[in-house]
Amino acid sequence: MVFNPIQIVPELYQLLLILALFFQSLGDGSDTPPAERWLPFFAGFGIFVCIVSWGAEGLLFGGAYKIDALSQFIKLAISAGFYVTVLNASRQPSLEERKRPDYFMFLALSAWGLMILSSAVELITIYLALEISSYSLYAVIPLRNTGGLGDKRAAEAGIKYILFGAVATALALYGFSYILASQHTSYISQLALRTWTWEGAPMAVVGLSLFLGGMFYKLALFPFHFWCPDVYQGASNETAGFVATLPKLGAVVVLVRLATLLKPGLEITTLLAVLGAASMTYGNLCALAQKDLKRLLGFSSVAHAGYIMVGLVSGTAMGLSAAVFYALAYLVMNLLCFWVISRVASDGRNLQLDDLNGLYKRAPALAFALGVGAFALVGLPPTIGFMGKFFLITSAWDHGYNWLVITLVVNSAIAIYYYLGLVRHAYTHEAGEDVPTPDNSAFSICGATLLAALVLVLGMVPGRVFDFAIMAGKQLLP
Amino acid sequence: MEFGYPVLTTLIVFPLLAAAGLFFIKSPQVTRAYTMGASILELILAIPLFTFKHNAEWQFVERAHWVPQWGLEYHLAVDGISYLMVMLTLAILPLCVMCSWTYISKRVKEFHFCLLFMTAACVGVFAALDFVLFYVFWEAMLIPMYLLIAVWGGDQRRYASLKFFLYTLAGSTLLLAAIVAFRITGGTFSIPELMQFPFTFQFQFWTFLAMALAFAIKVPMFPFHTWLPAAHVQAPSAGSVILAAVLLKMGTYGFLRFCLPLTPAASEYFAPLMIAISIASILYGGAIALGQEDIKKLVAYSSVGHMGFVTLGIFLFNQRGVEGALFQMLNHGIITGALFMMIGCVYERSHSRQIVDNMGLGKYLPAFMGFWGLYALASLGFPGTNGFVGEMLVFTGAFQKSYIVGAFLVPGALLGAAYMFRVSLKMAWGQPSSAKTWPDLNTREWAYLLIPAAFVFYIGLAPGFFFKLIDPSVEKLVGDFKQRNTVEQKVTAEAVPAAVAAVVVPAEPVNN
Numbered sequence: 007m008v009f010n011p012i013q014i015v016p017e018l019y020q021l022l023l024i025l026a027l028f029f030q031s032l033g034d035g036s037d038t039p040p041a042e043r044w045l046p047f048f049a050g051f052g053i054f055v056c057i058v059s060w061g062a063e064g065l066l067f068g069g070a071y072k073i074d075a076l077s078q079f080i081k082l083a084i085s086a087g088f089y090v091t092v093l094n095a096s097r098q099p100s101l102e103e104r105k106r107p108d109y110f111m112f113l114a115l116s117a118w119g120l121m122i123l124s125s126a127v128e129l130i131t132i133y134l135a136l137e138i139s140s141y142s143l144y145a146v147i148p149l150r151n152t153g154g155l156g157d158k159r160a161a162e163a164g165i166k167y168i169l170f171g172a173v174a175t176a177l178a179l180y181g182f183s184y185i186l187a188s189q190h191t192s193y194i195s196q197l198a199l200r201t202w203t204w205e206g207a208p209m210a211v212v213g214l215s216l217f218l219g220g221m222f223y224k225l226a227l228f229p230f231h232f233w234c235p236d237v238y239q240g241a242s243n244e245t246a247g248f249v250a251t252l253p254k255l256g257a258v259v260v261l262v263r264l265a266t267l268l269k270p271g272l273e274i275t276t277l278l279a280v281l282g283a284a285s286m287t288y289g290n291l292c293a294l295a296q297k298d299l300k301r302l303l304g305f306s307s308v309a310h311a312g313y314i315m316v317g318l319v320s321g322t323a324m325g326l327s328a329a330v331f332y333a334l335a336y337l338v339m340n341l342l343c344f345w346v347i348s349r350v351a352s353d354g355r356n357l358q359l360d361d362l363n364g365l366y367k368r369a370p371a372l373a374f375a376l377g378v379g380a381f382a383l384v385g386l387p388p389t390i391g392f393m394g395k396f397f398l399i400t401s402a403w404d405h406g407y408n409w410l411v412i413t414l415v416v417n418s419a420i421a422i423y424y425y426l427g428l429v430r431h432a433y434t435h436e437a438g439e440d441v442p443t444p445d446n447s448a449f450s451i452c453g454a455t456l457l458a459a460l461v462l463v464l465g466m467v468p469g470r471v472f473d474f475a476i477m478a479g480k481q482l483l484p
Numbered sequence: 485m486e487f488g489y490p491v492l493t494t495l496i497v498f499p500l501l502a503a504a505g506l507f508f509i510k511s512p513q514v515t516r517a518y519t520m521g522a523s524i525l526e527l528i529l530a531i532p533l534f535t536f537k538h539n540a541e542w543q544f545v546e547r548a549h550w551v552p553q554w555g556l557e558y559h560l561a562v563d564g565i566s567y568l569m570v571m572l573t574l575a576i577l578p579l580c581v582m583c584s585w586t587y588i589s590k591r592v593k594e595f596h597f598c599l600l601f602m603t604a605a606c607v608g609v610f611a612a613l614d615f616v617l618f619y620v621f622w623e624a625m626l627i628p629m630y631l632l633i634a635v636w637g638g639d640q641r642r643y644a645s646l647k648f649f650l651y652t653l654a655g656s657t658l659l660l661a662a663i664v665a666f667r668i669t670g671g672t673f674s675i676p677e678l679m680q681f682p683f684t685f686q687f688q689f690w691t692f693l694a695m696a697l698a699f700a701i702k703v704p705m706f707p708f709h710t711w712l713p714a715a716h717v718q719a720p721s722a723g724s725v726i727l728a729a730v731l732l733k734m735g736t737y738g739f740l741r742f743c744l745p746l747t748p749a750a751s752e753y754f755a756p757l758m759i760a761i762s763i764a765s766i767l768y769g770g771a772i773a774l775g776q777e778d779i780k781k782l783v784a785y786s787s788v789g790h791m792g793f794v795t796l797g798i799f800l801f802n803q804r805g806v807e808g809a810l811f812q813m814l815n816h817g818i819i820t821g822a823l824f825m826m827i828g829c830v831y832e833r834s835h836s837r838q839i840v841d842n843m844g845l846g847k848y849l850p851a852f853m854g855f856w857g858l859y860a861l862a863s864l865g866f867p868g869t870n871g872f873v874g875e876m877l878v879f880t881g882a883f884q885k886s887y888i889v890g891a892f893l894v895p896g897a898l899l900g901a902a903y904m905f906r907v908s909l910k911m912a913w914g915q916p917s918s919a920k921t922w923p924d925l926n927t928r929e930w931a932y933l934l935i936p937a938a939f940v941f942y943i944g945l946a947p948g949f950f951f952k953l954i955d956p957s958v959e960k961l962v963g964d965f966k967q968r969n970t971v972e973q974k975v976t977a978e979a980v981p982a983a984v985a986a987v988v989v990p991a992e993p994v995n996n
Binding site for chain 1: 549550551552553554616619620621623624626627630631634635641642645646649650653654657658660661664665667668669
């Protein structure tokens with residue numbers, strides 16, 4: 007196969023950004039414009055690059071790297087998400103000026119790894135891409151200057167993330183060896199033709215389960231979720247905004263590709279369904295008791311990881327499309343929530359629920375955006391969260407996992423309590439003493455409004471975007 | 485028929501646009517006047533609805549693709565049943581604006597935003613013929629209602645609003661599952677098409693339960709009613725009015741629109757249970773109302789009783805019963821709405837909702853007490869008022885069904901008279917009077933109390949027009965129900981032995 011660089015322009019462009027940031031990080035920063043000034047423009051241009059390479063298709067690097075509708079869809083989402091997180095992080099109060107080029111370089115590197123992940127169709131490639139995206143995050147998470155208060159939370163979060171990540175990836179690699187030994191190939195397209203029943207290939211089933219563990223770690227699915235609330239809490243608001251959103255997208259795309267192996271009724275599919283049910287229930291129940299906003303969102307993301315499983319286990323093209331769409335919905339909703347959190351905590355502190363008190367008065371636009379985000383996360387119409395959830399359960403109904411669908415809808419009822427808590431504090435409580443002063447600049451309000459509008463508009467007319475998701479799903483499971 | 489604009493869509497979109505326009509207004513007084521103007525304009529926009537033809541067809545149909553990949557449609561239309569509810573919703577809005585003119589003094593803009601948003605969503609609920617579209621409006625309406633209670637409510641507003649939200653949302657999550665099940669089994673989200681589809685009894689059994697839970701919480705029926713008194717008592721007047729007049733109707737509307745046509749066999753199967761619960765609601769609501777010291781709580785519990793009449797009428801499955809249910813829905817909207825406005829009125833004077841703080845008004849506030857007396861009589865179903873028509877029809881239907889059911893209603897109606905007289909007598913002549921310095925009704929209050937009064941008498945004395953309006957749809961509903969119900973039973977009668985023979989029940993819908 008002829009290698010055509012045009013097909014991987016988004017990746018190359020991202021690599022270029024990384025190199026530029028790398029060279030800037032070498033200097034002392036006195037003769038270059040600060041990274042947060044120029045990077046947003048170039049990251050925004052990255053979205054354009056992804057749109058240009060939208061229709062590309064091909065199989066590169068010895069069949070290990072596939073450019074298709076799914077990968078381009080996800081790459082676009084990643085570059086858009088990267089753009090938003092860069093904008094979000096450009097005013098990060100808890101990061102020293104001289105560390106910024108490094109910080110952004112690692113973020114870009116992680117996004118780059120995720121882009122590769124979205125195209126990887128071979129297990130080793132997947133593994134490598136996963137490591138690229140994880141390793142850079144290991145470095146980013148402790149980068150939080152909490153003002154010399156002796157708060158070691160950020161370092162603790164970093165260590166937790168590394169240790170947990172190391173174990174998970176080691177497990178994945180171990181599982182990979184089983185798969186290779188049993189099925190004699192590491193290409194997903196080949197693997198899809200093999201048997202995956204317990205009777206037929208017990209070793210491969212064990213291997214795949216372990217390999218999936220690596221993805222579950224990224225996705226923060228129960229029981230690989232323990233890092234999630236701690237890391238969100240320890241990392242700065244802006245970093246958490248990245249960790250909570252983009253890596254999930256990467257994990258979902260791999261799971262969607264691997265889901266072509268999982269026919270309903272297989273033991274491993276049922277295992278996925280059970281983990282999904284456990285994850286959503288556990289995440290929601292734990293979130294009920296949280297006071298720290300980021301911990302709350304951490305547990306909420308554990309629950310959302312469970313929701314995505316509903317689409318994956320249905321074993322239909324529609325199910326996969328719904329999972330991809332939901333991942334996108336999750337991305338947008340969380341970007342919105344973290345945008346608001348970062349703007350409200352203008353001094354870089356960790357927000358408690360009580361810090362939101364009276365937000366409607368101090369920052370009406372941000373309060374409204376937070377409300378939209380919270381209701382979207384619950385899955386109330388007319389938001390993208392509702393549409394995503396609705397597509398998930400419609401695609402999964404009558405494919406053997408109806409109990410999972412019921413679990414999902416019951417969980418929405420549990421979840422309403424704590425999401426409503428955000429709205430309740432923002433709208434019905436009066437502000438106490440020592441509440442942070444929210445950032446009411448045009449920049450902050452515009453970002454919040456645009457993201458909120460995106461959540462609402464995609465909730466009302468999701469047809470166009472969903473077309474792309476379906477296109478992606480149909481290519482995987484014709 | 486052409487009016488130059490899509491009527492139902494306009495009725496939904498216009499309040500939203502008007503709500504958006506609120507953000508450009510600064511002064512609270514202008515906000516009130518603006519919303520008042522918008523609500524009257526909304527009524528003017530609804531004038532084409534008066535060309536409604538008195539038959540059972542879907543009218544004012546609007547249909548467009550929404551998400552074609554999933555077969556979602558933007559499908560609006562009204563028949564006799566929903567027509568009435570849409571009208572009620574539209575008529576309530578200006579009254580709500582008027583009755584909160586002085587009652588609401590903080591965050592006026594946001595308050596009216598919620599009112600307008602609410603109206604749009606409510607019209608949507610009653611006009612939607614796509615199941616998902618219905619659900620979207622059904623849920624969307626929770627948010628403004630939550631805010632109405634949580635921001636402008638009384639002392640325990642947070643508790644009440646949260647309880648309201650949790651209850652109703654928990655109920656409707658299973659409704660969503662049922663909607664999806666209908667789509668997968670019936671192949672469409674279109675409600676009129678689903679009404680033709682023969683579902684198996686097993687399927688109907690589970691979907692009926694899922695839907696009935698959602699609707700029973702909304703109505704609310706007896707064991708699920710506890711959110712209602714809390715919400716009513718804490719909500720501001722306008723919130724209570726919308727809650728009583730429109731929101732509760734959504735539950736009973738759901739029974740009429742979905743349970744009876746879509747799951748006829750299961751409705752028949754569960755009818756004894758539903759009738760029993762309805763009677764329990766009537767008796768329980770009445771008995772509890774008898775012991776209340778808080779006027780608003782009393783009216784809230786009376787709502788539970790009145791809505792019991794509605795659900796009872798629905799599950800009698802005869803013409804009179806369903807007609808009675810519809811009349812009762814309309815009447816309860818008018819009467820209870822008016823009673824809540826009156827409570828708001830007197831609360832502005834006494835700053836208390838306790839009966840003991842509002843006694844002896846007869847001498848000092850004759851106009852107020854006159855209106856109160858009228859609505860209290862209408863509430864207990866006094867002949868000549870609209871309450872009588874609805875209750876009478878339900879009674880007739882109940883006795884047609886069985887004497888026992890009818891016999892249970894008699895104490896229910898008596899209780900209604902008892903609690904209404906108790907509170908009214910105390911308010912009129914109780915001693916000591918607390919009203920010596922209070923002014924009687926002003927012009928604005930006269931205005932918003934006269935309008936419902938006109939309807940009380942109009943429906944009470946000449947209900948013919950409304951019969952003409954609803955009868956074709958009710959006949960069709962009951963006729964379809966009878967016909968589909970017998971077909972279903974035949975199908976299940978044949979299917980069951982086969983299923984028993986195969987040991988495993990095939991294609992069980994919900995329970996996997």
